[in-house]
Amino acid sequence: MGASEALADHLARHPRDWRALATYESADLHPGVADFERGLADATDPVSLRVAYRRCLLAIAARDVCGTTDVAEAAAELADLATATLRAALAMACAAAPGDAAQCRLAVIAMGKCGGHELNYVSDVDVIFVAEPAEGGASAAGADEGKALRAATRLASHMMRICSETNVEGTIWPVDANLRPEGRNGPLVRTLSSHLAYYQRWAKTWEFQALLKARPVAGDLALGEEYVATLAPLVWHAAERENFVADVQKMRRRVVENIPAGEVERELKLGPGGLRDVEFAVQMLQLVHGRSDASIRSGSTLAALDALGAGGYVGRVDAAQLDDAYRFLRSLEHRIQLYKLRRTHLVPEDDADLRRIGRSLGMRTEPITELHRAWKRHTSVVRRLHEKLFYRPLLDAVAQLAPGEARLSTEAARERLVALGYADPSGALRHLEALASGVSRKAAIQRTLLPRPPRLVRGLRRPRRRPAQLPSGLRRARQDPLVAPAAAARRGGRGREPRPRPLRRPPRPRPPPARPRGGRPPRRRTRSRAARRATWSRRSWRRCAAPTAPSRP
Numbered sequence: 001m002g003a004s005e006a007l008a009d010h011l012a013r014h015p016r017d018w019r020a021l022a023t024y025e026s027a028d029l030h031p032g033v034a035d036f037e038r039g040l041a042d043a044t045d046p047v048s049l050r051v052a053y054r055r056c057l058l059a060i061a062a063r064d065v066c067g068t069t070d071v072a073e074a075a076a077e078l079a080d081l082a083t084a085t086l087r088a089a090l091a092m093a094c095a096a097a098p099g100d101a102a103q104c105r106l107a108v109i110a111m112g113k114c115g116g117h118e119l120n121y122v123s124d125v126d127v128i129f130v131a132e133p134a135e136g137g138a139s140a141a142g143a144d145e146g147k148a149l150r151a152a153t154r155l156a157s158h159m160m161r162i163c164s165e166t167n168v169e170g171t172i173w174p175v176d177a178n179l180r181p182e183g184r185n186g187p188l189v190r191t192l193s194s195h196l197a198y199y200q201r202w203a204k205t206w207e208f209q210a211l212l213k214a215r216p217v218a219g220d221l222a223l224g225e226e227y228v229a230t231l232a233p234l235v236w237h238a239a240e241r242e243n244f245v246a247d248v249q250k251m252r253r254r255v256v257e258n259i260p261a262g263e264v265e266r267e268l269k270l271g272p273g274g275l276r277d278v279e280f281a282v283q284m285l286q287l288v289h290g291r292s293d294a295s296i297r298s299g300s301t302l303a304a305l306d307a308l309g310a311g312g313y314v315g316r317v318d319a320a321q322l323d324d325a326y327r328f329l330r331s332l333e334h335r336i337q338l339y340k341l342r343r344t345h346l347v348p349e350d351d352a353d354l355r356r357i358g359r360s361l362g363m364r365t366e367p368i369t370e371l372h373r374a375w376k377r378h379t380s381v382v383r384r385l386h387e388k389l390f391y392r393p394l395l396d397a398v399a400q401l402a403p404g405e406a407r408l409s410t411e412a413a414r415e416r417l418v419a420l421g422y423a424d425p426s427g428a429l430r431h432l433e434a435l436a437s438g439v440s441r442k443a444a445i446q447r448t449l450l451p452r453p454p455r456l457v458r459g460l461r462r463p464r465r466r467p468a469q470l471p472s473g474l475r476r477a478r479q480d481p482l483v484a485p486a487a488a489a490r491r492g493g494r495g496r497e498p499r500p501r502p503l504r505r506p507p508r509p510r511p512p513p514a515r516p517r518g519g520r521p522p523r524r525r526t527r528s529r530a531a532r533r534a535t536w537s538r539r540s541w542r543r544c545a546a547p548t549a550p551s552r553p
Helices: 006-015 016-020 033-039 044-067 071-096 096-104 143-162 192-201 204-215 220-236 244-257 277-290 299-311 318-338 353-362 369-390 393-399 410-419 424-434 441-449 456-459 472-479 483-489 529-545
Strands: 104-110 125-133 217-220
Touching: 006 016, 006 044, 016 044, 033 044, 033 071, 044 071, 044 318, 071 096, 071 104, 071 125, 071 143, 071 217, 071 318, 071 369, 096 104, 096 143, 104 143, 104 220, 125 143, 125 220, 192 204, 192 220, 204 220, 204 244, 204 277, 217 220, 220 299, 244 369, 277 299, 277 318, 277 369, 299 318, 318 353, 318 369, 353 441, 410 424
Parallel strands: none
Antiparallel strands: 104 125, 104 217
């Protein structure tokens, strides 16, 4: 109870809910949406829904604080509890207006952290609504599309009020629908065709980035799945838009600039080196490389980061450091919000709060000092890797490729090599295939970096040659931080990116000097003539002054 004053107050008002803390069977360790729906089944009005929600939240917080579940599992459970809560609230709204429910098919699409299965304890739940007339409604009840949309809008508005309004039991969390097309200025509910027309004509870059985490959670799930499937091709071709990479980078800088000056250093989510830096870097790499690689298309930040590392788009060490830093920052965010169940992302300044948070994270000796040291260390790691990945020049170059140019067929590759003027395109192509074949991480890295000029590729297949013996293009590739991991992976190393070295042309070897007959080779002139005369004079004097060795008897 020391970790959450708000949940302690809930137990004081509802003492029978302590039983939620006593059920620690193996089946209770990782509950899903169905388990939470059973926990909310007795709720019949907004007040009882809040009581049931806090009861379920008690069990999640207990497992989180005790270390039974890690931060990723706790965030996924919070998202599943939000899913069950949205379904219960929509059911209440439909029960209050059965006529509206009969006229339309309404789907609730979760966005943001709820859609990505990584929700906080207290956070806005971002949603988008899509509706269609009920099947057979136009012929049976005369309900056209306009009436269906008005009915769906009333249901969606009621559902949002059930979750967001404050009553004697407080509130659950705000339901935010501002990610919809046109934001607050647009209609709350649209048909699927209206959504598609908007995203095809007027959507901005950040709106496609937000759709990465779209997931149907409540209402007509079939309609929700159709919505996601219809918009998915637009999401994975968003990187082909003009100035796509520059727009995303500009948006991230704008977010940092809008933070108040007095809160930048304590901002855990939006500040430099915060959670948003990890999320933006991961989403940028997903949108650029996800066009041709479906394995990295995940709504979860940690799952996507793991897939990017496995696919060779991020180095192993960088991926591990980002994963560790993201988990720590999310754990810190959870502990800050859990205490009073308030939506905040600022690290507190009071020593008592810092001591409590540090101890809840397992820091016992010097909790304040250890917390500050760990926080600053992870923040600096995130900031460094974010600038390295987010502003990588290769991203813009890859984003400008057409979908067919990202991967070449065998014949197209051979024709490209012939057009470039290579005398043996078949041999060069064999080198390329040898490097890029297979399903290992090394092969994935090679496929990302290749095709390269065949002379350079042959050198990459012999990575133990000294730099002085390599062609100039290969030396640049070895020292290029984007290509060096491939050569390191070939040698079985970790694939860390070396510090770039200055590119110097090796000195041209000089022919050996001609050796005169009966004498030693002439010395190279490195000093002035007067200095050489002085040296020879000293040597002659030493020979004359040296004592002669006694002759043998």
